[in-house]
Amino acid sequence: MSALLEVSGVSVSFDGFRAINDLSFNIGECELRAVIGPNGAGKTTFMDIVTGKTRPDKGQVLWGETSKSLLKMTESQIARAGVGRKFQRPTVFEDQTVEDNLIMALKANRNPFAVLAWRPAPVTGARVTELAAEVGLSDHIHRQAGQLSHGQKQWLEIGMLLAQEPRLLLVDEPAAGMTLAERELTTALLVRLAQTRAVVVVEHDMDFVRRLNCKVTVLHQGSVLAEGSLDHVTRNPDVIEVYLGR
Amino acid sequence: MTRTPFILRNRSVLPVLAVLTAFTIAVTLLSHAYGSGVIPTSMVKVLGKTLCLALAAVAMDLVWGYLGILSLGQMAFFAFGGYMIGQWLMYARTEDIVAASLAQNPIPPTPLELQQATANQIFGVVGSADLPTTWAFAHSLPLQLMLVVAAPGLLALVFGWLAFRSRVNGVYLSILTQAMTLALALWLFQNDSGFRGNNGLSGLQNLPGLEGVGQAKVSVWFLWASAAALGLCYVLAAWIVSGKFGSVIRAIRDDETRVRFLGYPVEGFKLLVFTLAAMITAIAGALYYPQAGIINPAELMPIASIYLAVWVAIGGRGRLYGAIIGAVVVSLLSSWFTGGRAPDIALPGYVIKWVDWWQVALGLSFVLVTLFAPKGIAGIFDLMPARKDKA
Numbered sequence: 001m002s003a004l005l006e007v008s009g010v011s012v013s014f015d016g017f018r019a020i021n022d023l024s025f026n027i028g029e030c031e032l033r034a035v036i037g038p039n040g041a042g043k044t045t046f047m048d049i050v051t052g053k054t055r056p057d058k059g060q061v062l063w064g065e066t067s068k069s070l071l072k073m074t075e076s077q078i079a080r081a082g083v084g085r086k087f088q089r090p091t092v093f094e095d096q097t098v099e100d101n102l103i104m105a106l107k108a109n110r111n112p113f114a115v116l117a118w119r120p121a122p123v124t125g126a127r128v129t130e131l132a133a134e135v136g137l138s139d140h141i142h143r144q145a146g147q148l149s150h151g152q153k154q155w156l157e158i159g160m161l162l163a164q165e166p167r168l169l170l171v172d173e174p175a176a177g178m179t180l181a182e183r184e185l186t187t188a189l190l191v192r193l194a195q196t197r198a199v200v201v202v203e204h205d206m207d208f209v210r211r212l213n214c215k216v217t218v219l220h221q222g223s224v225l226a227e228g229s230l231d232h233v234t235r236n237p238d239v240i241e242v243y244l245g246r
Numbered sequence: 247m248t249r250t251p252f253i254l255r256n257r258s259v260l261p262v263l264a265v266l267t268a269f270t271i272a273v274t275l276l277s278h279a280y281g282s283g284v285i286p287t288s289m290v291k292v293l294g295k296t297l298c299l300a301l302a303a304v305a306m307d308l309v310w311g312y313l314g315i316l317s318l319g320q321m322a323f324f325a326f327g328g329y330m331i332g333q334w335l336m337y338a339r340t341e342d343i344v345a346a347s348l349a350q351n352p353i354p355p356t357p358l359e360l361q362q363a364t365a366n367q368i369f370g371v372v373g374s375a376d377l378p379t380t381w382a383f384a385h386s387l388p389l390q391l392m393l394v395v396a397a398p399g400l401l402a403l404v405f406g407w408l409a410f411r412s413r414v415n416g417v418y419l420s421i422l423t424q425a426m427t428l429a430l431a432l433w434l435f436q437n438d439s440g441f442r443g444n445n446g447l448s449g450l451q452n453l454p455g456l457e458g459v460g461q462a463k464v465s466v467w468f469l470w471a472s473a474a475a476l477g478l479c480y481v482l483a484a485w486i487v488s489g490k491f492g493s494v495i496r497a498i499r500d501d502e503t504r505v506r507f508l509g510y511p512v513e514g515f516k517l518l519v520f521t522l523a524a525m526i527t528a529i530a531g532a533l534y535y536p537q538a539g540i541i542n543p544a545e546l547m548p549i550a551s552i553y554l555a556v557w558v559a560i561g562g563r564g565r566l567y568g569a570i571i572g573a574v575v576v577s578l579l580s581s582w583f584t585g586g587r588a589p590d591i592a593l594p595g596y597v598i599k600w601v602d603w604w605q606v607a608l609g610l611s612f613v614l615v616t617l618f619a620p621k622g623i624a625g626i627f628d629l630m631p632a633r634k635d636k637a
Binding site: 051093094100104113 | 486489490491493494496497500501503504506507508509510511512514515517518
């Protein structure tokens with residue numbers, strides 16, 4: 001399997017603290033992967049590095065068929081290259097409508113002058129309706145995003161990610177703050193999304209990870225401790241020691 | 247997906263244009279030059295200048311209310327625009343005067359002699375007789391008009407590029423903009439800056455070649471020009487903030503990081519709005535100072551830009567008509583209270599003189615508006631039931 005994202009030998013420290021230590025990690029095209037690890041294992045820092053928010057001290061992050069380095073690109077260039085990121089806390093633009101939020105996220109030319117000259121295409125409305133339906137917000141298209149419930153905001157953010165049409169989706173703790181029913185819907189959605197793109201889910205919740213039924217990477221102190229199926233890694237004595245044993 | 251034209255989508259455009267037109271016609275009909283003369287020429291000038299301040303406030307609202315950058319250096323662009331038009335006004339008029347006096351000589355002056363005599367006349371006051379390179383275009387109205395938007399636009403572009411690229415944000419960016427205007431002011435105060443030091447440029451109310459027309463008419467012309475500029479720029483600003491572009495810049499205001507992860511080049515958007523606002527502000531300044539008659543470096547002191555922010559906050563930021571309301575109401579009240587015409591309030595044992603206490607009252611009302619009415623005066627419109635359905 002050809003790698004879509006290839007992270008090799010990456011290290012980063014903040015004020016002497018090694019958040020990521022010689023981390024290597026590959027994601028293939030259309031792969032679903034769960035990343036677990038105790039607090040401070042470097043899960044969020046790993047996402048920050050891939051999305052360009054944090055620059056590593058050393059190592060390489062290569063992207064796509066041409067193995068382009070993401071390290072020289074800005075956050076917005078990386079996002080345009082096809083890396084989408086879902087934050088832990090739902091971040092939608094609260095004083096704008098669901099429709100405005102989705103239109104902003106739709107894949108289109110992001111150049112300021114192009115945005116200034118932007119006109120809705122004939123398909124724009126249909127695309128927005130379709131996306132809103134997919135995340136269960138059909139009845140709320142013209143509502144302000146700030147009026148939505150916590151769960152609905154999570155869904156809107158997922159809808160915005162879909163609108164971006166990323167090739168790799170990084171999802172930070174999607175189950176946080178969701179009801180059981182919402183979790184099941186989210187699991188189903190993530191599994192379905194992974195059929196057409198790569199999805200990396202960072203999660204604390206073991207039940208949620210089990211339901212994803214995918215390859216699991218365990219991070220500890222900034223590097224990969226174990227990798228494999230959930231059953232495989234949970235039998236690993238090191239993993240039991242640092243994570244599950246606590 | 248069908249969309250109504252933005253003029254109808256943005257409900258404030260037509261009312262603002264209607265009020266502006268009615269105001270301009272009313273002032274014209276009450277002026278000395280074209281009507282009954284109820285409004286004296288000095289008052290026409292005050293009203294015309296107020297329209298220019300309102301235009302600067304609209305630009306400030308674009309930068310602060312919509313993009314979220316509290317720029318405390320906007321009036322640098324305003325004064326910059328004034329200096330650019332002032333150069334031509336002063337040069338052309340001085341040249342006319344010098345040419346008239348030299349015409350009595352037996353030998354007519356050569357163009358070089360005329361230029362040197364003009365330069366000597368303008369710069370004698372700062373002990374120089376040469377025309378600085380900054381005045382290279384001063385002889386040409388079209389070139390100086392171009393500089394009115396180009397020079398402040400370039401300043402904003404360079405400053406913005408340096409600041410936004412380094413991701414300077416929030417209060418640090420505000421301090422930086424304030425430092426910019428202060429630095430420009432201090433530079434202009436020097437006699438060898440090429441802009442006549444603290445004397446500034448004067449006699450700007452006299453239009454070269456139109457001395458015979460008289461200030462009564464000229465003041466009304468400038469009122470028309472100011473109203474036209476305000477109307478056009480209001481429509482432009484409303485168009486900018488109404489579509490997807492407006493959506494993106496409000497998103498940058500609310501959560502810049504998230505917008506980056508959506509793939510938008512945030513710096514490019516900031517730079518575009520900041521530069522455009524600087525150009526609009528410069529146009530306002532270029533119309534203001536010929537009505538004021540004089541410009542000097544004190545106009546660039548940070549306090550002027552802080553006032554602009556106060557007007558926009560009191561009027562209601564994040565909506566363009568709020569900026570106009572704030573600028574008009576507060577600046578007219580300010581000149582009334584500080585003009586010595588407001589009646590003093592006699593308290594037992596103390597007399598409140600408005601000339602002294604107006605600043606205190608203004609500062610207090612700024613604090614109160616920020617705390618209790620963040621939508622400002624324009625928030626009143628939200629209380630009207632017809633407007634409640636859609637902001």
